[in-house]
Amino acid sequence: MIVKDVLVILFMLGGFFLFFTATLGLLRLPDFFTRLHATGKGDTLAALWFLVALAVHHGFSLTSAKIVFIAVFLFLAQPTATHAISRAAFRCGVRPWTLERAVLLDEDTVEQGGEK
Amino acid sequence: MIQESDDVIVKAVARLLVPFIVVYALYVVMHGHYSPGGGFQGGVILAASFVLLGVSHGLEKTRRRMSEKAAMVLSSIGVLIYGGIGALCLILGGNYLDYAKLGKILRVTPAEARSLGILGVEIGVALAVMAVMCTVFFAIFTAEESPEDYRSLE
Numbered sequence: 001m002i003v004k005d006v007l008v009i010l011f012m013l014g015g016f017f018l019f020f021t022a023t024l025g026l027l028r029l030p031d032f033f034t035r036l037h038a039t040g041k042g043d044t045l046a047a048l049w050f051l052v053a054l055a056v057h058h059g060f061s062l063t064s065a066k067i068v069f070i071a072v073f074l075f076l077a078q079p080t081a082t083h084a085i086s087r088a089a090f091r092c093g094v095r096p097w098t099l100e101r102a103v104l105l106d107e108d109t110v111e112q113g114g115e116k
Numbered sequence: 117m118i119q120e121s122d123d124v125i126v127k128a129v130a131r132l133l134v135p136f137i138v139v140y141a142l143y144v145v146m147h148g149h150y151s152p153g154g155g156f157q158g159g160v161i162l163a164a165s166f167v168l169l170g171v172s173h174g175l176e177k178t179r180r181r182m183s184e185k186a187a188m189v190l191s192s193i194g195v196l197i198y199g200g201i202g203a204l205c206l207i208l209g210g211n212y213l214d215y216a217k218l219g220k221i222l223r224v225t226p227a228e229a230r231s232l233g234i235l236g237v238e239i240g241v242a243l244a245v246m247a248v249m250c251t252v253f254f255a256i257f258t259a260e261e262s263p264e265d266y267r268s269l270e
Contacts (some may be wrong), residue, residue: 073136080129087123 004056011053018046031097032089040082047074118257120174130172137165141242148238149231155238159245166250175257184254187247194244201236213237 025038051071055064095101121127141161148154170178202213210217215233216226224232 073133076129077133080126084123084126 008057015046015049044078145242155241159242162246163249187250191247197240
């Protein structure tokens with residue numbers, strides 16, 4: 001029983017860590033693609049670890065089998081959705097962030113006297 | 117008008133997911149009596165499989181599986197199943213949707229007749245919701261094909 005609880009806690013801590021880093025990336029990274037990269041990867045694996053923790057907590061039953069199914073389809077669908085969104089954004093003309101462009105944009109805002 | 121996607125990843129994953137979405141929708145419909153779910157939710161999930169097919173493989177391939185005409189006919193059939201079961205209960209001497217009276221036709225106990233009657237109504241609702249959702253999807257994404265209808269409205 002103790003071993004199972006420790007496993008569940010470890011999986012959940014891993015999920016919390018990944019959710020935290022994904023949200024940090026969403027808030028701190030500079031443009032659309034990098035933010036999508038952070039949330040797309042981080043949220044997928046975090047949700048997977050939470051689902052694994054729930055399945056372990058529930059033991060060997062039909063419910064945990066359903067949870068495993070949810071995890072499998074989440075793992076299929078979420079990266080595909082991220083891929084499709086980023087592809088659509090690139091085709092619609094969203095330019096990726098680069099250091100050179102960031103410096104140029106910074107100089108523009110400084111010359112115009114505007115805020116960043 | 118949605119063209120067929122040229123992205124092999126999206127197309128492959130959509131092809132893989134659509135059958136499982138349909139099975140899950142049937143599961144939601146069948147378990148509507150005693151767990152979360154039911155006809156409306158199952159019908160929406162069924163329609164979502166067609167929407168996924170439409171956005172990944174284009175509207176032409178989706179129309180081959182579910183044309184606008186078939187969607188209208190199916191929605192009418194769904195409403196007919198719902199209203200028909202209700203009216204059948206009226207004819208058999210009960211209230212509208214009083215499923216226990218269906219036991220006389222199905223030759224089962226009133227409790228089983230209630231369960232089967234609810235299942236029949238759920239299937240009718242699922243068909244109607246699925247067909248109407250598909251009609252809405254087609255109507256939104258083929259709007260530019262018939263601009264004269266919209267110009268006359270302005």
